[in-house]
Amino acid sequence: MADILGSFEQAVLLAIVRLEAGAYGRAILKEVQVRLERDVAAGAVQATLERLERKGLVRSKVGSGTPIRDGRARRFYTVLAEGLRALDDARKTHESIWRGLARPLKARS
Amino acid sequence: MPYPPELAEWILGALLPLDMRETVSGDLLEEYRESRVPAVGEFRADLWYWRQVGGMWLRAYWWLVVSAVFLHVVYDVFNTFRASSGASYLDGRPTIVYAVLSPVGLVGLVGLATAYGSRRAGRWQGGFAAALGVSAIVWLLMAAWRSATFQPFTLAQQANPYWIQAWQSSPSNETFQHWMYWDGVGALISAGIVLLVASCVFGGIAALCGEVIVPLAGPRGRRLIGRVSLCLAALLLVVVGLTGPRPVPPAEVALWAATGGPPLDFDAPHDGRVVAHLDLMRGLPPDIARIRVSESATGATVWDVTPSPALRVCWNGCWNLTLSAGPNPASFAAGRQKFKAVVPSTPTFSLTRGTAYLFEVWDSKQRVQRHRFTL
Numbered sequence: 001m002a003d004i005l006g007s008f009e010q011a012v013l014l015a016i017v018r019l020e021a022g023a024y025g026r027a028i029l030k031e032v033q034v035r036l037e038r039d040v041a042a043g044a045v046q047a048t049l050e051r052l053e054r055k056g057l058v059r060s061k062v063g064s065g066t067p068i069r070d071g072r073a074r075r076f077y078t079v080l081a082e083g084l085r086a087l088d089d090a091r092k093t094h095e096s097i098w099r100g101l102a103r104p105l106k107a108r109s
Numbered sequence: 110m111p112y113p114p115e116l117a118e119w120i121l122g123a124l125l126p127l128d129m130r131e132t133v134s135g136d137l138l139e140e141y142r143e144s145r146v147p148a149v150g151e152f153r154a155d156l157w158y159w160r161q162v163g164g165m166w167l168r169a170y171w172w173l174v175v176s177a178v179f180l181h182v183v184y185d186v187f188n189t190f191r192a193s194s195g196a197s198y199l200d201g202r203p204t205i206v207y208a209v210l211s212p213v214g215l216v217g218l219v220g221l222a223t224a225y226g227s228r229r230a231g232r233w234q235g236g237f238a239a240a241l242g243v244s245a246i247v248w249l250l251m252a253a254w255r256s257a258t259f260q261p262f263t264l265a266q267q268a269n270p271y272w273i274q275a276w277q278s279s280p281s282n283e284t285f286q287h288w289m290y291w292d293g294v295g296a297l298i299s300a301g302i303v304l305l306v307a308s309c310v311f312g313g314i315a316a317l318c319g320e321v322i323v324p325l326a327g328p329r330g331r332r333l334i335g336r337v338s339l340c341l342a343a344l345l346l347v348v349v350g351l352t353g354p355r356p357v358p359p360a361e362v363a364l365w366a367a368t369g370g371p372p373l374d375f376d377a378p379h380d381g382r383v384v385a386h387l388d389l390m391r392g393l394p395p396d397i398a399r400i401r402v403s404e405s406a407t408g409a410t411v412w413d414v415t416p417s418p419a420l421r422v423c424w425n426g427c428w429n430l431t432l433s434a435g436p437n438p439a440s441f442a443a444g445r446q447k448f449k450a451v452v453p454s455t456p457t458f459s460l461t462r463g464t465a466y467l468f469e470v471w472d473s474k475q476r477v478q479r480h481r482f483t484l
Contacts, residue, residue, distance in 0.1 A: 025136035030144075042137055043165035046129075065135055068110075068142055072135030 005090045011035055012048045013087055016058060016077045024063065024074040025049070049077060057083030111146045113138065113158040120242075121162045123226075123234035124169060137161055169229065170239055173222045177215055177247040182254060184210045189262045195271030212300070216307045219244055223311035224342055233319030237312035244304035251300060255293050263289045278376045373470055373478040381434035381462055383482050387470060394421040395428055396472045400448070402432070402458075405465035405481055412439065413452040419473060420446050434462045434484045460484055 005013070015031035016023040029045045052058045058077050065071040079087075112118075121134055137158065145154035167174075187199050187210065199207050208214060219240050226239025266272040267285045276288050283291070318338060372395060374386040387395045398419065402412040424444035436457040439450035450458070460466065465483045 025132060026139045029136065029140065041164045042133075042140065042161045043168050046133055046136075046165070047168050050129075062132065065131075066139070069135040069139040072131045072138065074135060075129075075132035 005086050008044070009048055009052060010087065010090050012045060013052065013057065013079055013083055016079050017084075017087070021076070023077045026074075028077065052083065053077075056080065057086055110142060111151050111154070113141050114155050117155075117159050117162045119234075120166065120238050123230055123232065123238035124162070124166055126229060127231040133165075166238070166242055170222065170226070170243060173218060173225070173239070173243050174246050174250075177218045177243060178250050178254075180210060180214050180218065181247070181251055184212075184214075185254070185258070185262075189258075189266055191269050191271050193269070195269055195274070212303065215247070215300075216303065219304060219307040220311045220342065220345075223308070223315050224339075227315045227319065233312070233315040236315035236319075237308070240308035240312050241305075244308045248297075248301050248304055252297055255297060259290065259293065277379050373468075373480055375468070375480050375482055378482055378484050381484050383432050383484060385430045385432065385468060385470075385480070387428040387430065394423045396421055397428075397470060398473045398475070399469075399471040400430075401469045402460075403467050403469070405467050410452045411460065411466065412437070412450065412458045414440065414448040414450050416443070416446045416448050418446065420444075422446050432460060432468075432482075432484075434460050 011032050012028060015028045015035065019027050019031055025042075025046065028049070029040060029042055032045060033040050049058065049060070053060060058079055060075050060077050063074045063076050065073050118134065121137070122130055125133055141154055141158055145157050148154075149157070187197060191197055199210065209217075222243040223236035223240040225236075227233050227236035229235055230238075263286055266289060272289075273285075276285050279288055318334070372387060376384040376386070387397060396419075397416055399413070399415050401410060401414075403410045422444040424446070428443070436459050439453055439456055439458050441448050452458075462484050465481060468480045468482060469477055471477045
C-alpha cells in the first residue's frame with residue numbers, strides 16, 4: 001500500500017511529473033502556484049520536497065546553475081515508481097469518494 | 110542585476126543544511142530576479158524575499174519558539190496566581206520542576222536552539238541565527254502576553270499578600286497598578302537582555318567550536334568532539350536542572366568576596382519600620398563583626414554592637430534585622446550569637462521618624478557596607 005498523500009504533496013508530485021526533466025526547485029514552485037492559483041511559499045514547497053524524498057517517493061540530483069542565479073546549482077527531482085503508485089492511489093481514493101455525486105454540489109432547500 | 114537584502118541572504122545561508130544551501134538560495138534568487146522584481150519592483154521584492162526566509166526559519170525552529178513561550182506562560186501563571194497565604198503552588202515540588210519553568214529553563218532552551226541550529230546547518234552561524242531568532246520572537250511574544258494579561262493578572266495580584274508585601278517594599282509611593290506596570294516593563298527589559306546575552310554566549314561557544322576546535326581535528330576527532338559536546342551540554346542541563354537556583358548564592362558569595370563587605374539589602378521603610386537583610390539569598394549566614402547606626406546629619410552614633418562569639422549563623426530566616434521608630438533593644442541574641450551594645454549603655458536605643466540614619470556593617474576582614482534610611 002502506497003503512502004497516503006496530502007493534497008499539497010499531490011500538487012508537488014504532479015508538478016514534477018508535468019515538468020519532466022525540467023523539474024527543479026523554482027520551476028516546481030511556479031507550477032504549483034499556477035495549478036493551485038495562489039501564491040505559495042518557497043519554504044512550503046522545499047519542506048514538501050524534503051519530506052517526499054525521505055518517504056522515498058522522489059529522488060533528487062544536483063545539476064548546473066544558470067547566470068540568472070549567479071551560477072548556483074539546481075536540484076532536479078524525479079518521481080520514483082513508489083511516488084507514481086501513491087499518486088494513482090490518491091486519485092482512485094479521490095474518485096471513489098466523489099463517485100455518484102453530481103458536481104457542483106447543490107444545497108437542499 | 111538586482112540583489113536581495115544581504116542580511117536575509119546571510120540568514121538563509123545560516124539556516125539551510127549544507128546540501129540544500131546553494132540550490133535553495135539559487136531558486137529564491139532566480140524567482141527574485143526573474144519574477145518578483147520585474148512584477149512588483151525591488152522594494153516589494155525585498156519584502157517577499159524576507160517573507161520567504163522568515164517562513165523557512167519558522168518551519169525549522171517553530172517548536173523551539175512554542176516551547177519557550179509555553180515555559181514563560183506557565184511560569185508567569187504560577188508566579189501570578191498564588192495560594193491565599195502568598196505561597197507559590199510550585200513550593201515543595203522537585204527543584205527540577207522549578208528550574209525548568211523558571212528563566213533558567215528559558216536560557217536552557219536558547220542553548221538548545223544554538224546546538225540544534227549549528228547541527229542542522231552544519232555551521233556555527235546556524236546556531237547564532239537560531240538562538241537570536243528564538244530570543245527575538247519569544248521576547249516579542251512575552252511583551253504581547255504581558256500586555257494582554259496585565260489587567261486581569263493585576264486584579265488577581267492586588268488581592269494576594271505576596272504581591273502586596275512586594276509592593277509595600279518598593280522604594281517609591283506608586284499605586285499598585287502603576288508599580289505592577291513598571292515592574293513588568295523592568296522584567297521585560299531584563300528578559301530581553303538575558304536572552305540576548307544567552308544567545309551571544311551560546312552562539313560564541315558554537316563559533317569557537319566550529320571555527321577553532323573542529324577544523325584542527327581530523328574526521329574521527331570531529332566525531333569525538335561532537336559526542337563530547339553533546340554529553341557536556343546534556344550534563345550541564347541536568348546539573349542546572351537539579352541544582353536550580355542554588356548556584357546563585359555561591360555566585361553572590363564570589364561577587365561579595367571580590368567587591369568586599371558583608372551583603373546588605375534594605376527593604377523600603379514603611380509604617381515606621383525597616384528590615385535590613387544581611388544574609389545571602391536567605392540561605393547563607395553572613396560574617397558580621399560590627400553594626401553601627403548613626404545620624405546622617407550629625408554623625409552621632411546611635412547604636413553600635415559587636416557579636417560574641419564570631420560565628421556565621423542563620424537567624425530570623427536567615428539574618429533579617431528589624432529597626433523601628435521608637436525604642437529598640439540595644440543588645441540582642443541572634444541564634445547562638447550575642448550582639449552586645451557598645452553604644453548606648455542603656456538597654457534600648459531610640460530611632461525617630463523623619464531623621465536620616467546611616468546603617469553600617471563590617472565583616473571580620475573589616476570590609477564595610479553602608480545604607481542610608483529614613484523611617
